[in-house]
Amino acid sequence: MHAPTDPTVHTHEATGSAIVTRFAPSPTGFLHIGGARTALFNWLFARKAGGKYLLRIEDTDRERSTQPAVDAILAGLAWLGLEADGPPTFQFTRAARHQEAATSLVASGGAYHCYLSKEEESALKEEARAKGLAFRSPWRDPDYGTPPTGASYVTRLRAPSDNTIIEVMDKVQGRVVTAGREIDDFILLRSDHTPTYMLAVVVDDHDMGVTHIIRGDDHLTNAARQSVLIKAFGWPVPVYAHIPLIHGDDGKKLSKRHGALGVDEYRRMGYLPEAMRAYLLRLGWSKGDLDIVSTDEALALFDLEGLGRSPARLDFVKMGSVNAHFIRLADDTRLMELLREQASQSGIDLSAIPDVILKAALPYLKPRAQTLPDLLDQLQFILAKRPITLDEKASKALSSEAIERIRRLRGELSLLIVWQHDEIKGSLDRFAGEENIGIGKIGPAVRAALTGGLAAPDLAVTMQLLGKQETLGRLDDII
């Protein structure tokens, strides 16, 4: 796993090597919307460049990592269609490699064993903080003393001297400089010799050949620490792009109340994965005036330059309109299947609607829906059982005069042989002509009789979808 390293090469950008990105969530909870966006950016960037997008599960915290969380993350990514190139790496399985790396760093002087007790350590930390300095352990000095026999120790990075300038070139944030005095002697190996996050990311990113790291800007200051470690190993520093975190609609940190939900929740709410991708893409990335960008387009257009520097707020209203856009584009057969799934999940019985009717209805229903549940709502007029329950407005529309007209219209309709939209429409128009009225005079009443006030498409379409028998039956019920 030890890749040969050219010491003259400092960043992957300079090498022009094939691009490798990664998404590295820790399995301590579901895959939330921010993580999904980070994964999307990494996926797009790698795929556009013909490189690789890898997945790594950062499970070095054994206390907080759970299998259900791993499953949720994997399921969420699969739903979003963000397949990794290769199986996920589980960080914990690489602990031996991390220990080996730390040991080599101790040998080369980049790290050291620290025998401070917890009490001594917190006292020194307090002291350093009061002075405005980063924590350094006295054990960094090789001549500090002889280690107490049998005492436990942690392995720490030997941070650079105070006046060293650590420079991180970030594709989003620009050049970020940190003084050496800001870098603490952070822990590489805990007293039980398990690796910490700081060590594990650096070693794994190197071993996995990661060239570009796109991640949340909560890691921006970590990038300085990590680059010190990377240089201590003599490895090339990856290209960084630290993207601002997503905020809630009040500009505050994203919380459950704001929609910091698992992506499975969005699925349950009836959003389409391609809509999620398009919405998430535009949260922090732009290209001129482009608004809704399909995944195919994004695969051709995505770049690091388009990443924004300020945090974006989650807006369910906009998300709804993006979803509406993709519902209109969605294939009817696929939509039908999704709808049946959605229905069974929310306890709605769609079995009364055969596939042919459902599929025929979709083109008329799609333009007025934002989510799958919206579509389900619009199917209610078909599901309604005779006799139809009339809401207040509907019963008002059914004056005695209107009912007389419906009686005559029913006669006309019953003569129709072909029960298709055009024929029904023709019959309706003919009837209006005969009665010497506009369709507006009879339409609301017919609609009321047919739907009881539920939303439904154009009358002729509604009748076609209901079928001749059901249509005439519903009319009979009010005559």
Next chain:
RNA sequence: GGCCCCUUCGUCUAUCGGUUAGGACGCCUGAUUUUCAAUCAGGAAAGACGGGUUCGACUCCCGUAGGGGCUGCCA
């Protein structure tokens, strides 16, 4: 406390020193109309604040305010 990042219509954003500051969602008005919508035509709506630099700043610099992050034997 220290250090770092951010700040254009309500929201997502364009602008990379010279624009009537553009687009999208939402909102308002009108048209259409057989329900709910959809659609079409208009409209209102922004450079956090204060200093500089410059012939000229949304754009560059400094400060203030607000928001966020790191400062863990969490990631």
